Amino acid sequence: MHASIGARQLEPVGWIFAALNLIFLVSAMGLGIFLVVESVPILRLEGVDFWLGDDWWVGESFGALPMICGSLMVTGLATLLVLPVALSGALFTSEYLSPPFRRRVKGIMELLAGVPGIIYGLLGVSFLTVGVKDALNLLDGNTLFTAGLLLAIMILPMILTLSEDALHSVSSEFREAAESLGLTKLQTALRVVLPQSVPGIVGAVLLGIGRAMGETIAVMLVVGSLDRVPGFNLFASGQTIPSKLGREAAEALGSGLHWNALMALGFTLFLVVAILTFSGHLFIKRNSQ
Amino acid sequence: MIQFKNFVAAFGGRKVIRALTFNLPANSITAIIGASGSGKTTLLRALCRMNDRVKNFRVEGNVLIDGMDIYRPDTDVYALRRNVGLVFQKPCVFPKSIFDNAVFGVKEKMHRKEYPDLVEKVLREVFLWEEVKDRLGEKATTLSQGQQQRLTLARTLAVGPQVLLMDEPTSSLDPKSTAAIEKLVQSLKSRHTILWVTHQHDQAHSIADKVLIIENGQIAPFETPVARPEQSSSFTRVLQNVQEYPE
Numbered sequence: 001m002h003a004s005i006g007a008r009q010l011e012p013v014g015w016i017f018a019a020l021n022l023i024f025l026v027s028a029m030g031l032g033i034f035l036v037v038e039s040v041p042i043l044r045l046e047g048v049d050f051w052l053g054d055d056w057w058v059g060e061s062f063g064a065l066p067m068i069c070g071s072l073m074v075t076g077l078a079t080l081l082v083l084p085v086a087l088s089g090a091l092f093t094s095e096y097l098s099p100p101f102r103r104r105v106k107g108i109m110e111l112l113a114g115v116p117g118i119i120y121g122l123l124g125v126s127f128l129t130v131g132v133k134d135a136l137n138l139l140d141g142n143t144l145f146t147a148g149l150l151l152a153i154m155i156l157p158m159i160l161t162l163s164e165d166a167l168h169s170v171s172s173e174f175r176e177a178a179e180s181l182g183l184t185k186l187q188t189a190l191r192v193v194l195p196q197s198v199p200g201i202v203g204a205v206l207l208g209i210g211r212a213m214g215e216t217i218a219v220m221l222v223v224g225s226l227d228r229v230p231g232f233n234l235f236a237s238g239q240t241i242p243s244k245l246g247r248e249a250a251e252a253l254g255s256g257l258h259w260n261a262l263m264a265l266g267f268t269l270f271l272v273v274a275i276l277t278f279s280g281h282l283f284i285k286r287n288s289q
Numbered sequence: 290m291i292q293f294k295n296f297v298a299a300f301g302g303r304k305v306i307r308a309l310t311f312n313l314p315a316n317s318i319t320a321i322i323g324a325s326g327s328g329k330t331t332l333l334r335a336l337c338r339m340n341d342r343v344k345n346f347r348v349e350g351n352v353l354i355d356g357m358d359i360y361r362p363d364t365d366v367y368a369l370r371r372n373v374g375l376v377f378q379k380p381c382v383f384p385k386s387i388f389d390n391a392v393f394g395v396k397e398k399m400h401r402k403e404y405p406d407l408v409e410k411v412l413r414e415v416f417l418w419e420e421v422k423d424r425l426g427e428k429a430t431t432l433s434q435g436q437q438q439r440l441t442l443a444r445t446l447a448v449g450p451q452v453l454l455m456d457e458p459t460s461s462l463d464p465k466s467t468a469a470i471e472k473l474v475q476s477l478k479s480r481h482t483i484l485w486v487t488h489q490h491d492q493a494h495s496i497a498d499k500v501l502i503i504e505n506g507q508i509a510p511f512e513t514p515v516a517r518p519e520q521s522s523s524f525t526r527v528l529q530n531v532q533e534y535p536e
């Protein structure tokens with residue numbers, strides 16, 4: 001431990017990495033500061049009401065609540081939908097598939113995890129909205145539910161493959177010890193492997209939620225873009241923070257308060273996603289220790 | 290009673306155990322000696338079918354435990370493993386409490402009210418109880434290597450196996466714990482059939498009824514322990530050896 005720290009201090013490469021890290025850190029902080037500065041005018045005018053207000057009328061008032069609620073509901077739904085599928089898929093891949101098949105599944109998942117949001121969005125528009133509309137007999141298929149479902153599909157590959165990494169990294173000594181006591185494969189997976197990979201799985205889920213929170217285009221295409229507090233009705237149109245930003249940023253640039261309000265929305269999102277991502281990485285790191 | 294009939298164990302084309310035929314009587318201790326890589330661990334693992342998951346592992350011939358061929362396709366592997374307990378060369382405790390480790394193998398089989406008694410019983414059997422009775426809730430990973438080894442033995446005993454396979458159980462123990470485990474194994478003989486892998490000839494001879502030497506995948510003829518100074522612990526024996534063969 002000491003030796004490695006000592007070595008890193010002497011190594012010139014170490015300094016380069018440290019410098020790069022510092023640059024990233026400074027840029028991230030700079031971005032945060034920029035967002036804060038840009039949102040000061042609207043926050044000074046409205047204060048907390050910016051986050052609590054439920055009306056967004058350009059020129060009158062800017063209330064972020066509909067977007068915040070929309071984001072939370074859509075992401076929450078996506079998480080609920082994705083968890084059982086991702087977890088059982090990860091367990092199956094890690095514990096039951098033979099190595100060649102496992103590699104194939106991992107390859108496909110990693111490929112799917114990299115597919116851009118717009119592709120998922122197009123698929124959503126082509127199939128999901130129509131499907132949801134017909135299946136649930138709605139007037140309009142562009143709902144918060146559709147967006148949540150689409151996001152669940154989008155983040156599934158990433159959560160599955162990262163959770164699988166966590167499960168697979170559990171040393172097989174533990175599996176053998178459990179099986180030598182007469183536990184079945186399923187009991188071993190649930191009682192030995194799963195508990196030991198909880199931090200890694202939590203990390204994977206947090207990263208997935210972070211991605212879902214920030215997804216713009218795919219959500220924009222299917223969410224219906226209606227700024228109102230959705231109550232508890234998932235089957236109505238709504239709006240999320242990124243979809244709002246995506247729709248209005250171009251027209252609002254340089255227009256004073258409207259722009260400031262969007263920046264304040266952006267800052268809110270930035271903060272939440274930063275916290276999610278940071279803690280996600282923290283958990284994954286803890287798992288691999 | 291364990292019977293090997295022309296038993297072959299192989300990884301792919303490489304036979305590690307070839308044409309093994311011998312019987313182990315019930316309630317006896319058999320020590321297995323052999324050079325590193327001679328197939329001792331493979332033999333033990335074959336007895337509880339722990340190599341089932343190894344892809345190119347295959348067996349020929351028969352192994353019978355109490356007359357039942359354990360490699361018959363209709364064998365209940367999980368029941369077999371509860372009946373044939375394996376203590377690994379390297380102790381592997383679960384990152385749970387000492388208590389939970391001790392009852393790990395009986396969780397589905399027993400009511401939780403019976404746990405405390407069982408834990409005390411098996412921990413006493415492996416001479417660990419006095420050391421850990423005040424810290425049963427602590428993580429088992431905080432125990433020393435030797436304590437962990439005894440805990441894994443207790444964990445196996447808790448399942449109630451009839452056959453006990455021990456793969457160098459004392460390799461990470463100090464002389465005192467080694468002597469304790471040796472004594473323990475001798476006390477277990479009345480209820481279990483024990484196979485004990487070791488590298489130490491003197492240990493094999495002092496504890497076992499029979500000593501089996503594995504060479505090139507085959508068994509040198511049974512060797513009955515010779516010159517068996519009773520009551521001497523392996524520690525004193527080591528000392529004696531040192532005196533007998535000065536460097």
Ligand SMILES: Nc1ncnc2c1ncn2[C@@H]1O[C@H](COP(=O)(O)OP(=O)(O)OP(=O)(O)O)[C@@H](O)[C@H]1O
Pocket residue numbers: 300305323324325326327328329330331332343378
């Ligand atoms: N999973 C495996 N796949 C292929 N070969 C294996 C496997 N496990 C063991 N072997 C081989 O079988 C032979 C016997 O190994 P084994 O572990 O049984 O030896 P051992 O007598 O227990 O040695 P040691 O005293 O070092 O523990 C070795 O040549 C080893 O390389």
Ligand SMILES: [Mg+2]
Pocket residue numbers: 329330331378456
């Ligand atoms: Mg071995």
